[in-house]
Amino acid sequence: MTRNFNNFNSMYLDVLKEIGNIGCGNAVTSLAKMINRKIQMEVPKVKILDFKEVSDVLGSADEPVVGIMLNVHGSITGSILFILDIKHARMLVNMLMGYNNRIGAAFDEIELSALKEMGNILASSYLSALSELTKIQVIPSVPDISIDMAGAILSVPAIGFGKLGDSVLYIETEFYEDCTKVVGDFFLVPELESYDVLLKALGVV
Amino acid sequence: MQKIVKVGMADFKAIEHPGILTTLGLGSCVGIALFDWKIKVIGLAHIMLPSSSSARNKDNVAKFADTAAIQLIAQMKRKGANTKDIVAKLAGGAKMFNFTNSSDILNVGERNVASAKNVLEELRIPIVSCDTGGNYGRTIELHSDDGLLHIKTIGHGVKVI
Numbered sequence: 001m002t003r004n005f006n007n008f009n010s011m012y013l014d015v016l017k018e019i020g021n022i023g024c025g026n027a028v029t030s031l032a033k034m035i036n037r038k039i040q041m042e043v044p045k046v047k048i049l050d051f052k053e054v055s056d057v058l059g060s061a062d063e064p065v066v067g068i069m070l071n072v073h074g075s076i077t078g079s080i081l082f083i084l085d086i087k088h089a090r091m092l093v094n095m096l097m098g099y100n101n102r103i104g105a106a107f108d109e110i111e112l113s114a115l116k117e118m119g120n121i122l123a124s125s126y127l128s129a130l131s132e133l134t135k136i137q138v139i140p141s142v143p144d145i146s147i148d149m150a151g152a153i154l155s156v157p158a159i160g161f162g163k164l165g166d167s168v169l170y171i172e173t174e175f176y177e178d179c180t181k182v183v184g185d186f187f188l189v190p191e192l193e194s195y196d197v198l199l200k201a202l203g204v205v
Numbered sequence: 206m207q208k209i210v211k212v213g214m215a216d217f218k219a220i221e222h223p224g225i226l227t228t229l230g231l232g233s234c235v236g237i238a239l240f241d242w243k244i245k246v247i248g249l250a251h252i253m254l255p256s257s258s259s260a261r262n263k264d265n266v267a268k269f270a271d272t273a274a275i276q277l278i279a280q281m282k283r284k285g286a287n288t289k290d291i292v293a294k295l296a297g298g299a300k301m302f303n304f305t306n307s308s309d310i311l312n313v314g315e316r317n318v319a320s321a322k323n324v325l326e327e328l329r330i331p332i333v334s335c336d337t338g339g340n341y342g343r344t345i346e347l348h349s350d351d352g353l354l355h356i357k358t359i360g361h362g363v364k365v366i
Contacts, residue, residue, distance in 0.1 A: 062359075158215075
């Protein structure tokens with residue numbers, strides 16, 4: 001059966017959006033516990049983008065961004081990627097580490113590790129929401145982090161989707177502590193064979 | 206000031222002299238840069254996947270190394286280029302994330318480079334230089350006046366091949 005994003009129905013998107021919502025809710029709760037502060041979030045936005053627009057999501061395609069990626073095993077295989085621009089990554093690190101006014105793109109070892117852990121928490125929360133809803137088993141790997149050009153990092157999920165169509169599905173999340181707002185993007189990239197498993201489990205097909 | 210034409214992801218373009226073709230942020234994607242050294246027509250493809258045979262959706266020929274190279278050469282020919290005068294340069298094919306048990310998606314950079322090399326060999330286009338692999342992104346610029354490919358990175362320097 002041929003399926004691509006050009007004919008994904010709105011119900012499928014709603015389901016993914018709801019999972020995103022629950023997942024982010026879980027993630028924000030874990031984050032709030034971790035740093036012992038109140039954190040609020042917006043309802044995530046699910047968007048479908050054309051390849052040509054993808055690299056411009058975060059500004060120019062050669063601007064540096066932070067990408068944190070995990071592999072997924074179990075009943076479905078694929079990967080999950082969390083992307084932040086440098087400014088928001090810095091805000092997140094400051095939020096996590098309790099710094100007041102550090103700036104700039106030079107992250108030290110501990111800060112990189114904190115970012116990786118943050119991506120880990122967000123991605124794992126998303127996956128556990130997915131797993132609970134669909135009753136399928138998903139096991140995340142340890143995360144890896146890369147700070148490089150937006151286009152280069154975004155090409156990783158884009159390639160995963162590339163076999164299906166000419167667009168990418170992503171989930172934009174926003175959360176904030178007081179007036180500090182952090183915006184990040186999630187990409188869930190199931191491998192080709194996993195789409196049917198996922199859609200069936202979601203009750204969409 | 207020369208005209209600079211941008212090539213997007215899963216896209217290709219050919220232009221006549223004088224001009225510059227650029228594509229931003231190549232990760233595991235590969236930039237196939239072609240140069241007709243006689244009449245200075247240049248072409249650039251930003252491919253994402255090694256081969257159209259493994260994909261379910263093949264509408265966009267620019268996405269795959271095999272089909273993009275063939276179509277790009279056809280487009281260059283329409284601008285007066287000659288297959289026997291075309292030389293190629295490759296850049297990109299990096300591995301942006303590192304995992305021990307790498308899946309298909311993660312090794313795609315390497316496979317993209319291999320496929321691009323294969324298809325160019327089949328088309329009898331010599332590859333004169335390459336800057337591929339590594340774990341970092343590249344922004345490339347192909348100049349029609351000398352056929353040089355300028356490569357910019359974040360933290361890995363600038364190169365001209």
